[in-house]
Amino acid sequence: MSMLGDQSVAPHSLEKEAMAAQPKPQNRPVSNIVIIVAMQTEALPVVNRIQLTQDFHSSFPQGVPWVRYHGTYKDLNINLIWAGKDPALGVDSIGTIPSALVTYAAIQTLQPDLIINVGTAGGFKAKGASIGDIFIVSDCAFHDRRIPIPDFDLYGVGSRKAFETPNLIKELNLKVAKLSTGDSFDMTQEDESLINANDATVVDMEGAAIAYVADLLKVPAIFVKAVTNTIDGEFGNKPSAEEFLQNLAAVTAELALAVEQIINFVKGKYISEL
Structure with a gap:
């Protein structure tokens, strides 16, 4: 596990950065990006690739394990928020609630x-998904919120469109998939039945x-997913969990490269140009 070391960048207050927010993105090129990551092994390759610095004085609520990395990359203000380690068990805070x-x-x-x-x-x-493939998501939905009551059933599925980025997909030749x-x-x-239905x-x-929160607060959100394990069958006679762990390091390195390419594409563009 790599450490970032002592990087001499003065910490900034989150409140000050929020107060300094520019006008709405449709009036100017994108300048302020937040990257949301669930696992440390997914976060650190991105952090290291675009040279972000950990903020040890974050003003997130006291007691939450969330970790913020920030920096300026090609004139873009980048914040990466990792959900951190569960305080009781010390594992990554994965899942929908964190x-x-x-x-x-x-x-x-x-x-x-x-x-x-x-x-x-x-x-x-x-x-058509193979290990190492990187997808831009077109649609998001849930498959484990089963509420067999009219209208609540659709609420449970919670289907939402991701923000459309046709120019980015074409320029970087990325695959597109539903999530x-x-x-x-x-x-x-x-x-499995509901995943197929999705x-x-x-x-x-x-x-x-x-996607639910971004839609609620009307912030454009894109989703970049790299395949670590196959679902329909075993790879090399290894169960899916073992396959996931075996491929995690190599796939997250490729994922970080894709994120850098996406950020390079976003630079200088309006939301509508993505």
Whole structure:
């Protein structure tokens, strides 16, 4: 596990940065980006690649484990928020609840023009997903919120469009897929049925929750997902969890490169030009 070391960049108050927020993004090029990440192994390759610095004096509520990295990259103000380690168990705070809370707090405090959710995902080989593939998400939905009551059933699925980025997809030649989100790593038969109903190629544990908050607060959000494990079958006779851990380091390195390319594309552009 790599450490960032002692980087001599003076910490900035989150409130001051929020107060200094520019006008709405449609009136100027994107200048303020928040990246939301669930796992440290997903966060650090991005942090190191675009040279962000940890803020040890963050004004997030006392007691939350969330970690903020920030910096300026090619004139863009970048904040990466990692959900941190669970205070009781010391594992990454994965899942929908931490990601929704982090997204809400980051939007309220940092007033981003654009949110980028960066993370790993499982993929369906039958739908063309291979280990290491990187997808831009077109649609997000849940597959484990089963509420068999009229209208509440649709609320449970919570289907939402991600912010459309046709120019970015074309320029970087990225694959596009629908995403299904649930709070379990395994897949029951009911989950599988609903994932299929969502027409999902990739599956994660955060995306649809982030999409919900971003939609609620009207902040454009894009989702960048890299495939670490296959869902429909085993790879090299390894169960999906083992496959995930085996591929995690290599895939997150490629994911960080893709994030850098996306940020380079965003620089100088209006939201409508993405």
